[in-house]
Amino acid sequence: MSKRPHIRFIVNPTSGPKSSVDVAARIQQHLDHQKYDHDIVFTTHAGHAPELAREAAEKGCEVVVAVGGDGTVNEVARGLIHTETALGILPKGSGNGLARHLQLPMALDGALQVLNKGHITTIDSGNINGHPFFTTAGIGFDAYISSVFAGNKKRGLQTYVELVMKEVRSYTHLPVKASINGQELDTDCFVMAFANAAQYGNNxxxxxxxxxxxxxxxxxxxxxxxxxxxxxxxxxxxxxQLANSGSAEYFKTEHVQVQTEEAMMFHADGEYLGKAEAFDVQMLPLSLKVLVP
Incomplete structure:
Protein backbone atom coordinates (compact mmCIF):
# COMPACT_ATOMS: atom_id res chain seq x y z
CA MET A 1 0.00 0.00 0.00
CA SER A 2 1.17 3.58 -0.65
CA LYS A 3 1.36 6.33 1.99
CA ARG A 4 -2.13 7.55 1.07
CA PRO A 5 -5.03 5.56 2.54
CA HIS A 6 -6.25 2.92 0.13
CA ILE A 7 -9.87 2.22 -0.79
CA ARG A 8 -10.97 -1.01 -2.43
CA PHE A 9 -14.27 -0.97 -4.32
CA ILE A 10 -15.96 -4.36 -4.56
CA VAL A 11 -18.55 -4.31 -7.33
CA ASN A 12 -21.33 -6.84 -7.81
CA PRO A 13 -22.00 -6.49 -11.55
CA THR A 14 -25.40 -8.20 -11.28
CA SER A 15 -26.79 -6.24 -8.32
CA GLY A 16 -29.91 -4.09 -8.48
CA PRO A 17 -31.86 -2.63 -11.40
CA LYS A 18 -30.19 -2.57 -14.78
CA SER A 19 -28.33 0.69 -15.26
CA SER A 20 -26.16 2.35 -17.85
CA VAL A 21 -24.12 4.09 -15.14
CA ASP A 22 -20.38 3.48 -15.50
CA VAL A 23 -19.42 2.99 -11.86
CA ALA A 24 -15.68 2.96 -12.54
CA ALA A 25 -15.94 6.24 -14.43
CA ARG A 26 -17.93 7.85 -11.59
CA ILE A 27 -15.34 6.70 -9.06
CA GLN A 28 -12.56 8.11 -11.22
CA GLN A 29 -14.43 11.39 -11.55
CA HIS A 30 -15.69 11.97 -7.99
CA LEU A 31 -13.28 10.20 -5.62
CA ASP A 32 -10.73 12.53 -3.98
CA HIS A 33 -7.53 11.20 -5.52
CA GLN A 34 -5.43 13.60 -3.46
CA LYS A 35 -6.69 11.80 -0.37
CA TYR A 36 -7.01 8.17 -1.49
CA ASP A 37 -5.50 5.55 -3.73
CA HIS A 38 -7.98 2.93 -4.90
CA ASP A 39 -8.58 -0.26 -6.79
CA ILE A 40 -11.77 -1.78 -8.19
CA VAL A 41 -12.50 -5.51 -8.17
CA PHE A 42 -15.56 -7.41 -9.39
CA THR A 43 -17.27 -10.38 -7.78
CA THR A 44 -17.67 -13.48 -9.91
CA HIS A 45 -19.74 -15.71 -7.63
CA ALA A 46 -21.69 -15.78 -4.36
CA GLY A 47 -19.30 -15.70 -1.42
CA HIS A 48 -16.56 -13.97 -3.40
CA ALA A 49 -17.02 -10.53 -1.77
CA PRO A 50 -16.08 -11.65 1.78
CA GLU A 51 -12.83 -13.09 0.42
CA LEU A 52 -12.00 -9.87 -1.41
CA ALA A 53 -12.87 -7.75 1.64
CA ARG A 54 -10.88 -9.91 4.04
CA GLU A 55 -7.89 -9.84 1.72
CA ALA A 56 -8.02 -6.03 1.59
CA ALA A 57 -8.29 -5.75 5.38
CA GLU A 58 -5.29 -8.04 5.84
CA LYS A 59 -3.28 -5.77 3.53
CA GLY A 60 -4.14 -2.74 5.66
CA CYS A 61 -6.76 -1.20 3.41
CA GLU A 62 -8.40 1.82 5.07
CA VAL A 63 -11.84 1.35 3.51
CA VAL A 64 -13.59 -1.37 1.52
CA VAL A 65 -16.65 -0.22 -0.38
CA ALA A 66 -19.57 -2.47 -1.27
CA VAL A 67 -21.01 -1.42 -4.64
CA GLY A 68 -24.34 -3.19 -4.84
CA GLY A 69 -27.43 -4.06 -2.86
CA ASP A 70 -28.08 -5.53 0.57
CA GLY A 71 -26.64 -8.93 -0.35
CA THR A 72 -23.37 -7.39 -1.53
CA VAL A 73 -23.20 -5.13 1.54
CA ASN A 74 -23.70 -8.17 3.78
CA GLU A 75 -20.95 -10.14 2.04
CA VAL A 76 -18.42 -7.28 2.14
CA ALA A 77 -19.25 -6.44 5.77
CA ARG A 78 -18.81 -10.10 6.76
CA GLY A 79 -15.20 -9.87 5.68
CA LEU A 80 -14.61 -6.75 7.79
CA ILE A 81 -16.11 -7.65 11.19
CA HIS A 82 -13.63 -7.03 14.03
CA THR A 83 -11.05 -5.43 11.73
CA GLU A 84 -9.71 -1.86 11.56
CA THR A 85 -10.96 -1.55 7.97
CA ALA A 86 -14.15 0.47 7.53
CA LEU A 87 -17.10 -0.45 5.32
CA GLY A 88 -18.23 2.07 2.71
CA ILE A 89 -21.40 1.70 0.65
CA LEU A 90 -22.31 2.83 -2.85
CA PRO A 91 -26.00 1.81 -2.93
CA LYS A 92 -26.91 0.04 -6.13
CA GLY A 93 -29.60 -2.40 -5.05
CA SER A 94 -33.36 -2.45 -4.81
CA GLY A 95 -33.69 -2.17 -1.02
CA ASN A 96 -30.47 -0.63 0.35
CA GLY A 97 -31.50 -1.24 3.96
CA LEU A 98 -28.21 -0.47 5.75
CA ALA A 99 -27.44 2.50 3.50
CA ARG A 100 -30.85 3.99 4.23
CA HIS A 101 -30.54 3.41 7.98
CA LEU A 102 -27.16 5.17 7.95
CA GLN A 103 -28.78 8.02 5.95
CA LEU A 104 -26.38 7.64 3.06
CA PRO A 105 -27.26 9.34 -0.22
CA MET A 106 -28.89 6.96 -2.68
CA ALA A 107 -27.23 8.77 -5.60
CA LEU A 108 -23.83 7.41 -6.54
CA ASP A 109 -22.13 10.82 -6.66
CA GLY A 110 -23.44 11.78 -3.22
CA ALA A 111 -22.34 8.48 -1.71
CA LEU A 112 -18.84 9.06 -3.11
CA GLN A 113 -18.72 12.43 -1.36
CA VAL A 114 -19.37 10.61 1.93
CA LEU A 115 -16.27 8.53 1.22
CA ASN A 116 -14.27 11.68 0.53
CA LYS A 117 -15.22 13.18 3.91
CA GLY A 118 -14.05 10.00 5.63
CA HIS A 119 -16.25 10.14 8.76
CA ILE A 120 -16.01 6.72 10.43
CA THR A 121 -18.20 5.36 13.21
CA THR A 122 -18.67 1.87 14.65
CA ILE A 123 -21.90 -0.13 14.62
CA ASP A 124 -23.25 -3.41 15.96
CA SER A 125 -23.78 -6.54 13.91
CA GLY A 126 -25.91 -9.60 14.55
CA ASN A 127 -25.57 -13.31 14.00
CA ILE A 128 -28.27 -15.91 13.36
CA ASN A 129 -27.13 -19.54 13.43
CA GLY A 130 -23.64 -18.50 12.42
CA HIS A 131 -24.73 -16.11 9.66
CA PRO A 132 -23.82 -12.43 10.20
CA PHE A 133 -26.41 -9.73 9.53
CA PHE A 134 -26.31 -5.95 9.76
CA THR A 135 -29.90 -4.78 9.26
CA THR A 136 -32.37 -7.59 10.00
CA ALA A 137 -32.72 -11.34 10.24
CA GLY A 138 -35.93 -13.22 10.68
CA ILE A 139 -37.92 -16.43 10.72
CA GLY A 140 -41.33 -17.08 9.25
CA PHE A 141 -43.13 -15.09 6.59
CA ASP A 142 -40.42 -12.51 5.87
CA ALA A 143 -37.97 -15.35 5.21
CA TYR A 144 -40.52 -17.04 2.96
CA ILE A 145 -40.95 -13.80 1.00
CA SER A 146 -37.15 -13.53 0.74
CA SER A 147 -37.06 -16.97 -0.87
CA VAL A 148 -39.79 -16.04 -3.37
CA PHE A 149 -38.35 -12.58 -4.04
CA ALA A 150 -34.93 -14.05 -4.81
CA GLY A 151 -36.39 -15.91 -7.78
CA ASN A 152 -38.36 -12.96 -9.11
CA LYS A 153 -36.94 -11.03 -12.06
CA LYS A 154 -38.66 -7.81 -10.98
CA ARG A 155 -37.20 -5.94 -7.99
CA GLY A 156 -38.18 -2.92 -5.93
CA LEU A 157 -40.80 -2.04 -3.33
CA GLN A 158 -43.84 -2.51 -5.57
CA THR A 159 -42.81 -6.08 -6.43
CA TYR A 160 -42.15 -6.83 -2.76
CA VAL A 161 -45.56 -5.52 -1.65
CA GLU A 162 -47.32 -7.42 -4.45
CA LEU A 163 -45.65 -10.65 -3.35
CA VAL A 164 -46.63 -10.05 0.27
CA MET A 165 -50.27 -9.44 -0.67
CA LYS A 166 -50.33 -12.53 -2.88
CA GLU A 167 -48.59 -14.95 -0.52
CA VAL A 168 -50.07 -13.83 2.81
CA ARG A 169 -53.38 -15.53 2.01
CA SER A 170 -51.87 -19.01 1.94
CA TYR A 171 -48.99 -18.75 4.43
CA THR A 172 -49.59 -20.62 7.70
CA HIS A 173 -48.27 -19.34 11.01
CA LEU A 174 -46.40 -21.91 13.11
CA PRO A 175 -45.90 -22.47 16.86
CA VAL A 176 -42.54 -21.52 18.37
CA LYS A 177 -40.91 -21.42 21.78
CA ALA A 178 -38.62 -18.46 22.38
CA SER A 179 -36.37 -17.47 25.26
CA ILE A 180 -35.96 -13.69 25.52
CA ASN A 181 -34.45 -12.00 28.60
CA GLY A 182 -35.29 -15.03 30.71
CA GLN A 183 -38.91 -14.93 29.57
CA GLU A 184 -40.25 -18.05 27.90
CA LEU A 185 -42.74 -17.43 25.08
CA ASP A 186 -44.88 -20.27 23.76
CA THR A 187 -46.68 -18.67 20.87
CA ASP A 188 -47.88 -18.73 17.32
CA CYS A 189 -45.46 -16.98 14.98
CA PHE A 190 -46.21 -15.41 11.65
CA VAL A 191 -42.99 -13.38 11.72
CA MET A 192 -40.23 -13.03 14.26
CA ALA A 193 -37.80 -10.37 13.08
CA PHE A 194 -34.47 -9.64 14.73
CA ALA A 195 -33.57 -6.03 13.97
CA ASN A 196 -30.20 -4.37 14.34
CA ALA A 197 -31.26 -1.52 12.06
CA ALA A 198 -34.72 0.00 11.77
CA GLN A 199 -35.76 -1.24 8.34
CA TYR A 200 -35.69 -4.10 5.88
CA GLY A 201 -34.96 -1.69 3.02
CA ASN A 202 -37.08 0.47 0.72
CA ASN A 203 -38.01 2.47 3.87
CA GLN A 241 -46.06 3.36 12.86
CA LEU A 242 -45.70 -0.39 13.33
CA ALA A 243 -44.68 -0.12 16.98
CA ASN A 244 -47.94 1.73 17.74
CA SER A 245 -50.20 -0.35 15.51
CA GLY A 246 -51.14 -3.17 17.86
CA SER A 247 -50.08 -5.67 15.18
CA ALA A 248 -46.63 -6.40 16.64
CA GLU A 249 -44.91 -6.91 19.98
CA TYR A 250 -41.36 -5.75 20.68
CA PHE A 251 -38.57 -6.93 22.95
CA LYS A 252 -35.02 -5.58 23.39
CA THR A 253 -32.35 -8.16 24.16
CA GLU A 254 -28.78 -9.25 23.48
CA HIS A 255 -29.62 -12.89 22.79
CA VAL A 256 -32.61 -14.90 21.57
CA GLN A 257 -33.09 -18.65 21.33
CA VAL A 258 -36.02 -20.12 19.41
CA GLN A 259 -37.24 -23.70 19.03
CA THR A 260 -39.85 -24.73 16.46
CA GLU A 261 -41.96 -27.85 16.10
CA GLU A 262 -41.20 -28.03 12.39
CA ALA A 263 -38.49 -26.46 10.31
CA MET A 264 -38.99 -22.76 9.57
CA MET A 265 -37.42 -20.60 6.89
CA PHE A 266 -34.95 -17.91 7.93
CA HIS A 267 -33.03 -15.05 6.34
CA ALA A 268 -30.22 -12.61 7.06
CA ASP A 269 -30.38 -9.16 5.47
CA GLY A 270 -33.04 -10.40 3.07
CA GLU A 271 -30.98 -13.33 1.81
CA TYR A 272 -32.86 -16.62 2.19
CA LEU A 273 -30.72 -19.13 4.09
CA GLY A 274 -32.87 -22.26 4.32
CA LYS A 275 -34.79 -23.94 7.13
CA ALA A 276 -34.02 -24.89 10.72
CA GLU A 277 -35.81 -26.03 13.87
CA ALA A 278 -33.57 -24.14 16.29
CA PHE A 279 -32.30 -20.56 16.09
CA ASP A 280 -29.63 -18.80 18.10
CA VAL A 281 -29.51 -15.05 17.51
CA GLN A 282 -27.08 -12.73 19.22
CA MET A 283 -25.45 -9.34 18.96
CA LEU A 284 -21.81 -8.46 18.31
CA PRO A 285 -21.66 -4.96 19.82
CA LEU A 286 -19.63 -2.30 18.00
CA SER A 287 -18.03 -4.86 15.72
CA LEU A 288 -17.98 -3.05 12.37
CA LYS A 289 -16.50 0.28 11.32
CA VAL A 290 -18.54 2.16 8.70
CA LEU A 291 -18.32 5.42 6.76
CA VAL A 292 -21.29 7.70 7.40
CA PRO A 293 -22.32 11.27 6.46
Missing part, protein backbone atom coordinates in the same frame (compact mmCIF):
# COMPACT_ATOMS: atom_id res chain seq x y z
CA UNK A 204 -40.10 -0.44 5.19
CA UNK A 205 -39.59 -0.02 8.95
CA UNK A 206 -39.90 -3.26 10.91
CA UNK A 207 -38.36 -1.80 14.09
CA UNK A 208 -38.51 2.00 13.95
CA UNK A 209 -36.92 2.35 17.43
CA UNK A 210 -33.85 0.23 16.62
CA UNK A 211 -30.47 1.75 17.49
CA UNK A 212 -27.58 0.29 15.51
CA UNK A 213 -25.09 1.16 18.27
CA UNK A 214 -26.89 0.07 21.48
CA UNK A 215 -25.72 -3.54 21.55
CA UNK A 216 -29.31 -4.78 21.53
CA UNK A 217 -31.61 -6.58 19.13
CA UNK A 218 -35.10 -5.24 18.63
CA UNK A 219 -37.19 -8.39 18.35
CA UNK A 220 -40.48 -7.90 16.51
CA UNK A 221 -43.10 -10.63 16.96
CA UNK A 222 -46.21 -10.83 14.79
CA UNK A 223 -48.29 -13.74 16.09
CA UNK A 224 -51.08 -14.10 13.54
CA UNK A 225 -51.96 -12.23 10.39
CA UNK A 226 -54.80 -12.29 7.90
CA UNK A 227 -55.09 -10.35 4.65
CA UNK A 228 -56.71 -7.26 6.17
CA UNK A 229 -54.19 -7.11 8.99
CA UNK A 230 -51.39 -7.57 6.45
CA UNK A 231 -52.58 -4.49 4.56
CA UNK A 232 -52.60 -2.50 7.80
CA UNK A 233 -49.20 -3.83 8.83
CA UNK A 234 -47.68 -2.92 5.45
CA UNK A 235 -49.04 0.61 5.73
CA UNK A 236 -47.67 0.95 9.28
CA UNK A 237 -44.23 -0.25 8.18
CA UNK A 238 -44.07 2.38 5.45
CA UNK A 239 -45.17 5.15 7.84
CA UNK A 240 -42.94 4.12 10.79
Missing amino acids: AYIAPMADIQDGLLDVCLVRKLDFIKALHLSYCMLTK
Whole structure:
Protein backbone atom coordinates (compact mmCIF):
# COMPACT_ATOMS: atom_id res chain seq x y z
CA MET A 1 0.00 0.00 0.00
CA SER A 2 1.17 3.58 -0.65
CA LYS A 3 1.36 6.33 1.99
CA ARG A 4 -2.13 7.55 1.07
CA PRO A 5 -5.03 5.56 2.54
CA HIS A 6 -6.25 2.92 0.13
CA ILE A 7 -9.87 2.22 -0.79
CA ARG A 8 -10.97 -1.01 -2.43
CA PHE A 9 -14.27 -0.97 -4.32
CA ILE A 10 -15.96 -4.36 -4.56
CA VAL A 11 -18.55 -4.31 -7.33
CA ASN A 12 -21.33 -6.84 -7.81
CA PRO A 13 -22.00 -6.49 -11.55
CA THR A 14 -25.40 -8.20 -11.28
CA SER A 15 -26.79 -6.24 -8.32
CA GLY A 16 -29.91 -4.09 -8.48
CA PRO A 17 -31.86 -2.63 -11.40
CA LYS A 18 -30.19 -2.57 -14.78
CA SER A 19 -28.33 0.69 -15.26
CA SER A 20 -26.16 2.35 -17.85
CA VAL A 21 -24.12 4.09 -15.14
CA ASP A 22 -20.38 3.48 -15.50
CA VAL A 23 -19.42 2.99 -11.86
CA ALA A 24 -15.68 2.96 -12.54
CA ALA A 25 -15.94 6.24 -14.43
CA ARG A 26 -17.93 7.85 -11.59
CA ILE A 27 -15.34 6.70 -9.06
CA GLN A 28 -12.56 8.11 -11.22
CA GLN A 29 -14.43 11.39 -11.55
CA HIS A 30 -15.69 11.97 -7.99
CA LEU A 31 -13.28 10.20 -5.62
CA ASP A 32 -10.73 12.53 -3.98
CA HIS A 33 -7.53 11.20 -5.52
CA GLN A 34 -5.43 13.60 -3.46
CA LYS A 35 -6.69 11.80 -0.37
CA TYR A 36 -7.01 8.17 -1.49
CA ASP A 37 -5.50 5.55 -3.73
CA HIS A 38 -7.98 2.93 -4.90
CA ASP A 39 -8.58 -0.26 -6.79
CA ILE A 40 -11.77 -1.78 -8.19
CA VAL A 41 -12.50 -5.51 -8.17
CA PHE A 42 -15.56 -7.41 -9.39
CA THR A 43 -17.27 -10.38 -7.78
CA THR A 44 -17.67 -13.48 -9.91
CA HIS A 45 -19.74 -15.71 -7.63
CA ALA A 46 -21.69 -15.78 -4.36
CA GLY A 47 -19.30 -15.70 -1.42
CA HIS A 48 -16.56 -13.97 -3.40
CA ALA A 49 -17.02 -10.53 -1.77
CA PRO A 50 -16.08 -11.65 1.78
CA GLU A 51 -12.83 -13.09 0.42
CA LEU A 52 -12.00 -9.87 -1.41
CA ALA A 53 -12.87 -7.75 1.64
CA ARG A 54 -10.88 -9.91 4.04
CA GLU A 55 -7.89 -9.84 1.72
CA ALA A 56 -8.02 -6.03 1.59
CA ALA A 57 -8.29 -5.75 5.38
CA GLU A 58 -5.29 -8.04 5.84
CA LYS A 59 -3.28 -5.77 3.53
CA GLY A 60 -4.14 -2.74 5.66
CA CYS A 61 -6.76 -1.20 3.41
CA GLU A 62 -8.40 1.82 5.07
CA VAL A 63 -11.84 1.35 3.51
CA VAL A 64 -13.59 -1.37 1.52
CA VAL A 65 -16.65 -0.22 -0.38
CA ALA A 66 -19.57 -2.47 -1.27
CA VAL A 67 -21.01 -1.42 -4.64
CA GLY A 68 -24.34 -3.19 -4.84
CA GLY A 69 -27.43 -4.06 -2.86
CA ASP A 70 -28.08 -5.53 0.57
CA GLY A 71 -26.64 -8.93 -0.35
CA THR A 72 -23.37 -7.39 -1.53
CA VAL A 73 -23.20 -5.13 1.54
CA ASN A 74 -23.70 -8.17 3.78
CA GLU A 75 -20.95 -10.14 2.04
CA VAL A 76 -18.42 -7.28 2.14
CA ALA A 77 -19.25 -6.44 5.77
CA ARG A 78 -18.81 -10.10 6.76
CA GLY A 79 -15.20 -9.87 5.68
CA LEU A 80 -14.61 -6.75 7.79
CA ILE A 81 -16.11 -7.65 11.19
CA HIS A 82 -13.63 -7.03 14.03
CA THR A 83 -11.05 -5.43 11.73
CA GLU A 84 -9.71 -1.86 11.56
CA THR A 85 -10.96 -1.55 7.97
CA ALA A 86 -14.15 0.47 7.53
CA LEU A 87 -17.10 -0.45 5.32
CA GLY A 88 -18.23 2.07 2.71
CA ILE A 89 -21.40 1.70 0.65
CA LEU A 90 -22.31 2.83 -2.85
CA PRO A 91 -26.00 1.81 -2.93
CA LYS A 92 -26.91 0.04 -6.13
CA GLY A 93 -29.60 -2.40 -5.05
CA SER A 94 -33.36 -2.45 -4.81
CA GLY A 95 -33.69 -2.17 -1.02
CA ASN A 96 -30.47 -0.63 0.35
CA GLY A 97 -31.50 -1.24 3.96
CA LEU A 98 -28.21 -0.47 5.75
CA ALA A 99 -27.44 2.50 3.50
CA ARG A 100 -30.85 3.99 4.23
CA HIS A 101 -30.54 3.41 7.98
CA LEU A 102 -27.16 5.17 7.95
CA GLN A 103 -28.78 8.02 5.95
CA LEU A 104 -26.38 7.64 3.06
CA PRO A 105 -27.26 9.34 -0.22
CA MET A 106 -28.89 6.96 -2.68
CA ALA A 107 -27.23 8.77 -5.60
CA LEU A 108 -23.83 7.41 -6.54
CA ASP A 109 -22.13 10.82 -6.66
CA GLY A 110 -23.44 11.78 -3.22
CA ALA A 111 -22.34 8.48 -1.71
CA LEU A 112 -18.84 9.06 -3.11
CA GLN A 113 -18.72 12.43 -1.36
CA VAL A 114 -19.37 10.61 1.93
CA LEU A 115 -16.27 8.53 1.22
CA ASN A 116 -14.27 11.68 0.53
CA LYS A 117 -15.22 13.18 3.91
CA GLY A 118 -14.05 10.00 5.63
CA HIS A 119 -16.25 10.14 8.76
CA ILE A 120 -16.01 6.72 10.43
CA THR A 121 -18.20 5.36 13.21
CA THR A 122 -18.67 1.87 14.65
CA ILE A 123 -21.90 -0.13 14.62
CA ASP A 124 -23.25 -3.41 15.96
CA SER A 125 -23.78 -6.54 13.91
CA GLY A 126 -25.91 -9.60 14.55
CA ASN A 127 -25.57 -13.31 14.00
CA ILE A 128 -28.27 -15.91 13.36
CA ASN A 129 -27.13 -19.54 13.43
CA GLY A 130 -23.64 -18.50 12.42
CA HIS A 131 -24.73 -16.11 9.66
CA PRO A 132 -23.82 -12.43 10.20
CA PHE A 133 -26.41 -9.73 9.53
CA PHE A 134 -26.31 -5.95 9.76
CA THR A 135 -29.90 -4.78 9.26
CA THR A 136 -32.37 -7.59 10.00
CA ALA A 137 -32.72 -11.34 10.24
CA GLY A 138 -35.93 -13.22 10.68
CA ILE A 139 -37.92 -16.43 10.72
CA GLY A 140 -41.33 -17.08 9.25
CA PHE A 141 -43.13 -15.09 6.59
CA ASP A 142 -40.42 -12.51 5.87
CA ALA A 143 -37.97 -15.35 5.21
CA TYR A 144 -40.52 -17.04 2.96
CA ILE A 145 -40.95 -13.80 1.00
CA SER A 146 -37.15 -13.53 0.74
CA SER A 147 -37.06 -16.97 -0.87
CA VAL A 148 -39.79 -16.04 -3.37
CA PHE A 149 -38.35 -12.58 -4.04
CA ALA A 150 -34.93 -14.05 -4.81
CA GLY A 151 -36.39 -15.91 -7.78
CA ASN A 152 -38.36 -12.96 -9.11
CA LYS A 153 -36.94 -11.03 -12.06
CA LYS A 154 -38.66 -7.81 -10.98
CA ARG A 155 -37.20 -5.94 -7.99
CA GLY A 156 -38.18 -2.92 -5.93
CA LEU A 157 -40.80 -2.04 -3.33
CA GLN A 158 -43.84 -2.51 -5.57
CA THR A 159 -42.81 -6.08 -6.43
CA TYR A 160 -42.15 -6.83 -2.76
CA VAL A 161 -45.56 -5.52 -1.65
CA GLU A 162 -47.32 -7.42 -4.45
CA LEU A 163 -45.65 -10.65 -3.35
CA VAL A 164 -46.63 -10.05 0.27
CA MET A 165 -50.27 -9.44 -0.67
CA LYS A 166 -50.33 -12.53 -2.88
CA GLU A 167 -48.59 -14.95 -0.52
CA VAL A 168 -50.07 -13.83 2.81
CA ARG A 169 -53.38 -15.53 2.01
CA SER A 170 -51.87 -19.01 1.94
CA TYR A 171 -48.99 -18.75 4.43
CA THR A 172 -49.59 -20.62 7.70
CA HIS A 173 -48.27 -19.34 11.01
CA LEU A 174 -46.40 -21.91 13.11
CA PRO A 175 -45.90 -22.47 16.86
CA VAL A 176 -42.54 -21.52 18.37
CA LYS A 177 -40.91 -21.42 21.78
CA ALA A 178 -38.62 -18.46 22.38
CA SER A 179 -36.37 -17.47 25.26
CA ILE A 180 -35.96 -13.69 25.52
CA ASN A 181 -34.45 -12.00 28.60
CA GLY A 182 -35.29 -15.03 30.71
CA GLN A 183 -38.91 -14.93 29.57
CA GLU A 184 -40.25 -18.05 27.90
CA LEU A 185 -42.74 -17.43 25.08
CA ASP A 186 -44.88 -20.27 23.76
CA THR A 187 -46.68 -18.67 20.87
CA ASP A 188 -47.88 -18.73 17.32
CA CYS A 189 -45.46 -16.98 14.98
CA PHE A 190 -46.21 -15.41 11.65
CA VAL A 191 -42.99 -13.38 11.72
CA MET A 192 -40.23 -13.03 14.26
CA ALA A 193 -37.80 -10.37 13.08
CA PHE A 194 -34.47 -9.64 14.73
CA ALA A 195 -33.57 -6.03 13.97
CA ASN A 196 -30.20 -4.37 14.34
CA ALA A 197 -31.26 -1.52 12.06
CA ALA A 198 -34.72 0.00 11.77
CA GLN A 199 -35.76 -1.24 8.34
CA TYR A 200 -35.69 -4.10 5.88
CA GLY A 201 -34.96 -1.69 3.02
CA ASN A 202 -37.08 0.47 0.72
CA ASN A 203 -38.01 2.47 3.87
CA ALA A 204 -40.10 -0.44 5.19
CA TYR A 205 -39.59 -0.02 8.95
CA ILE A 206 -39.90 -3.26 10.91
CA ALA A 207 -38.36 -1.80 14.09
CA PRO A 208 -38.51 2.00 13.95
CA MET A 209 -36.92 2.35 17.43
CA ALA A 210 -33.85 0.23 16.62
CA ASP A 211 -30.47 1.75 17.49
CA ILE A 212 -27.58 0.29 15.51
CA GLN A 213 -25.09 1.16 18.27
CA ASP A 214 -26.89 0.07 21.48
CA GLY A 215 -25.72 -3.54 21.55
CA LEU A 216 -29.31 -4.78 21.53
CA LEU A 217 -31.61 -6.58 19.13
CA ASP A 218 -35.10 -5.24 18.63
CA VAL A 219 -37.19 -8.39 18.35
CA CYS A 220 -40.48 -7.90 16.51
CA LEU A 221 -43.10 -10.63 16.96
CA VAL A 222 -46.21 -10.83 14.79
CA ARG A 223 -48.29 -13.74 16.09
CA LYS A 224 -51.08 -14.10 13.54
CA LEU A 225 -51.96 -12.23 10.39
CA ASP A 226 -54.80 -12.29 7.90
CA PHE A 227 -55.09 -10.35 4.65
CA ILE A 228 -56.71 -7.26 6.17
CA LYS A 229 -54.19 -7.11 8.99
CA ALA A 230 -51.39 -7.57 6.45
CA LEU A 231 -52.58 -4.49 4.56
CA HIS A 232 -52.60 -2.50 7.80
CA LEU A 233 -49.20 -3.83 8.83
CA SER A 234 -47.68 -2.92 5.45
CA TYR A 235 -49.04 0.61 5.73
CA CYS A 236 -47.67 0.95 9.28
CA MET A 237 -44.23 -0.25 8.18
CA LEU A 238 -44.07 2.38 5.45
CA THR A 239 -45.17 5.15 7.84
CA LYS A 240 -42.94 4.12 10.79
CA GLN A 241 -46.06 3.36 12.86
CA LEU A 242 -45.70 -0.39 13.33
CA ALA A 243 -44.68 -0.12 16.98
CA ASN A 244 -47.94 1.73 17.74
CA SER A 245 -50.20 -0.35 15.51
CA GLY A 246 -51.14 -3.17 17.86
CA SER A 247 -50.08 -5.67 15.18
CA ALA A 248 -46.63 -6.40 16.64
CA GLU A 249 -44.91 -6.91 19.98
CA TYR A 250 -41.36 -5.75 20.68
CA PHE A 251 -38.57 -6.93 22.95
CA LYS A 252 -35.02 -5.58 23.39
CA THR A 253 -32.35 -8.16 24.16
CA GLU A 254 -28.78 -9.25 23.48
CA HIS A 255 -29.62 -12.89 22.79
CA VAL A 256 -32.61 -14.90 21.57
CA GLN A 257 -33.09 -18.65 21.33
CA VAL A 258 -36.02 -20.12 19.41
CA GLN A 259 -37.24 -23.70 19.03
CA THR A 260 -39.85 -24.73 16.46
CA GLU A 261 -41.96 -27.85 16.10
CA GLU A 262 -41.20 -28.03 12.39
CA ALA A 263 -38.49 -26.46 10.31
CA MET A 264 -38.99 -22.76 9.57
CA MET A 265 -37.42 -20.60 6.89
CA PHE A 266 -34.95 -17.91 7.93
CA HIS A 267 -33.03 -15.05 6.34
CA ALA A 268 -30.22 -12.61 7.06
CA ASP A 269 -30.38 -9.16 5.47
CA GLY A 270 -33.04 -10.40 3.07
CA GLU A 271 -30.98 -13.33 1.81
CA TYR A 272 -32.86 -16.62 2.19
CA LEU A 273 -30.72 -19.13 4.09
CA GLY A 274 -32.87 -22.26 4.32
CA LYS A 275 -34.79 -23.94 7.13
CA ALA A 276 -34.02 -24.89 10.72
CA GLU A 277 -35.81 -26.03 13.87
CA ALA A 278 -33.57 -24.14 16.29
CA PHE A 279 -32.30 -20.56 16.09
CA ASP A 280 -29.63 -18.80 18.10
CA VAL A 281 -29.51 -15.05 17.51
CA GLN A 282 -27.08 -12.73 19.22
CA MET A 283 -25.45 -9.34 18.96
CA LEU A 284 -21.81 -8.46 18.31
CA PRO A 285 -21.66 -4.96 19.82
CA LEU A 286 -19.63 -2.30 18.00
CA SER A 287 -18.03 -4.86 15.72
CA LEU A 288 -17.98 -3.05 12.37
CA LYS A 289 -16.50 0.28 11.32
CA VAL A 290 -18.54 2.16 8.70
CA LEU A 291 -18.32 5.42 6.76
CA VAL A 292 -21.29 7.70 7.40
CA PRO A 293 -22.32 11.27 6.46
